[in-house]
Each structure stands twice: as C-alpha cells, then as structure tokens.
Amino acid sequence: MSQSTTSSRSLSDLTELDQAAFVQYLDGIFEHSPWVAERSWNARPFNTVDELHKQMLTVVDQASHEEQKALICAHPELAGKEAEEGSLTAHSTGEQKGAGLDQCTVQELERLRSLNTRYRERFGFPFVIAVKGLTRHQIMDKVDARLNNDTETEFSTCLQEIGKIARFRLDALFASPN
Incomplete structure (x- = not known):
C-alpha cells in the first residue's frame, strides 16, 4: 500500500x-x-x-x-551503511534527514561512525534515539553520554526511544490533512 x-x-x-x-x-x-x-x-x-x-x-x-x-537491531545505525547505500526505510530517511545527518561534514561523519561502532561493540545492538527535534551535534553528544550506561539501562532506553519513534510515526500517519 x-x-x-x-x-x-x-x-x-x-x-x-x-x-x-x-x-x-x-x-x-x-x-x-x-x-x-x-x-x-x-x-x-x-x-x-x-x-x-x-x-x-x-x-x-x-x-x-x-x-x-x-526490534532494537532492526533499527539502522545513524548515518551508517544503510544511509550511505540509500537502503533506509522512507521513515528512517526522513527522520535522519530532518536531524541533519545527511549534512554531516567528513569529520562529523567519522565521529558519528566511530561512536556507532563503539556503542555496538559495547552493547551488542545499535544506538537508537528518536531524532526528531535534535540536531546532529546533540545526537552525537547523546551517543557519547549513553556509552557510560550499563547494558540493561541501554536496552531499556532503546525500547523507550523506539516507543517515541513509533508515536511520531503514528502521529504523522493519522495527521489531519491541511
């Protein structure tokens, strides 16, 4: 559909x-x-x-x-391989673009990919955050800060963030036409 x-x-x-x-x-x-x-x-x-x-x-x-x-692992890394290859879902593409992740400088992209790698190595799943309303700089700072959490806290945080993402997507789906 x-x-x-x-x-x-x-x-x-x-x-x-x-x-x-x-x-x-x-x-x-x-x-x-x-x-x-x-x-x-x-x-x-x-x-x-x-x-x-x-x-x-x-x-x-x-x-x-x-x-x-x-469910957590179904989420793509921010500005990761899927974004580079153009294989993100339409939802993820729009959300990442809205946060300016498609406008990262080479240095920002290197930092974000390094943070993604460190996060996945530490926790065994990708960093997930509802990016709506955040800048790429805020997102990178949040990855950096969340690297200090334990695995259980991060697992729970990712599920909470997925809930936020779902709500944003539902709100968009059922928004009244203007």
Missing part, C-alpha cells in the same frame, strides 16, 4: 481492516517488525492514537527479550 493511499485512512477505518491489511497499513511504525501490529490487531477498536500506541507498546513490553533485541 503506498503512502498516499494509507494517509487517506482514518483511525476508525483501521478498526474495519482484516489483520493482514491492518498490519500492512501500520507497516514501518515499528522498524521492520510487523509482529507488533499483528499482535495489536486483536485489541481493536482503537478510538484514539493514544490507545493504539499504548497497545503497541504493551505488545513490545510483553515480547520476549530476544524479540525486543531483534
């Missing part, structure tokens, strides 16, 4: 969809993890975006540790 087709649906329309269409409509809300929408379907109807978001977060909270880690 194309973005132009999906953007014309309302939240009330979502309730009427079969499970496959529901999952397809919510594709990308949780990066490469359609299981979140799939498991949320039975909780319909959703009267508000808040209800839908809360249910999706409940699904993530109730998932196994392995599923949660796979």
Whole structure:
C-alpha cells in the first residue's frame, strides 16, 4: 500500500481492516517488525492514537527479550551503511534527514561512525534515539553520554526511544490533512 493511499485512512477505518491489511497499513511504525501490529490487531477498536500506541507498546513490553533485541537491531545505525547505500526505510530517511545527518561534514561523519561502532561493540545492538527535534551535534553528544550506561539501562532506553519513534510515526500517519 503506498503512502498516499494509507494517509487517506482514518483511525476508525483501521478498526474495519482484516489483520493482514491492518498490519500492512501500520507497516514501518515499528522498524521492520510487523509482529507488533499483528499482535495489536486483536485489541481493536482503537478510538484514539493514544490507545493504539499504548497497545503497541504493551505488545513490545510483553515480547520476549530476544524479540525486543531483534526490534532494537532492526533499527539502522545513524548515518551508517544503510544511509550511505540509500537502503533506509522512507521513515528512517526522513527522520535522519530532518536531524541533519545527511549534512554531516567528513569529520562529523567519522565521529558519528566511530561512536556507532563503539556503542555496538559495547552493547551488542545499535544506538537508537528518536531524532526528531535534535540536531546532529546533540545526537552525537547523546551517543557519547549513553556509552557510560550499563547494558540493561541501554536496552531499556532503546525500547523507550523506539516507543517515541513509533508515536511520531503514528502521529504523522493519522495527521489531519491541511
């Protein structure tokens, strides 16, 4: 389903969809993890975006540790290989571009990639942050600061950030046309 087709649906329309269409409509809300929408379907109807978001977060909270880690690992590194190759999802491309990560100088790109590498080596998963409203400099400072956390704290922080990302994406999906 194309973005132009999906953007014309309302939240009330979502309730009427079969499970496959529901999952397809919510594709990308949780990066490469359609299981979140799939498991949320039975909780319909959703009267508000808040209800839908809360249910999706409940699904993530109730998932196994392995599923949660796979969800974290489904996120691309910031200004990483996927960005360089142009293989980011449309959501991730827009979010990274909005934070100015596509405008990094050579030195900034080197710093960010070094931070990404250190972070992945330390924790075993990519750094995840909701970049909306942040500059590339703030993002790099946050990676640097979060390198001081323990693995459990970072795992939890990544899941919280994924929840924020999902909310931004849901808000954009169900935004009233201007």
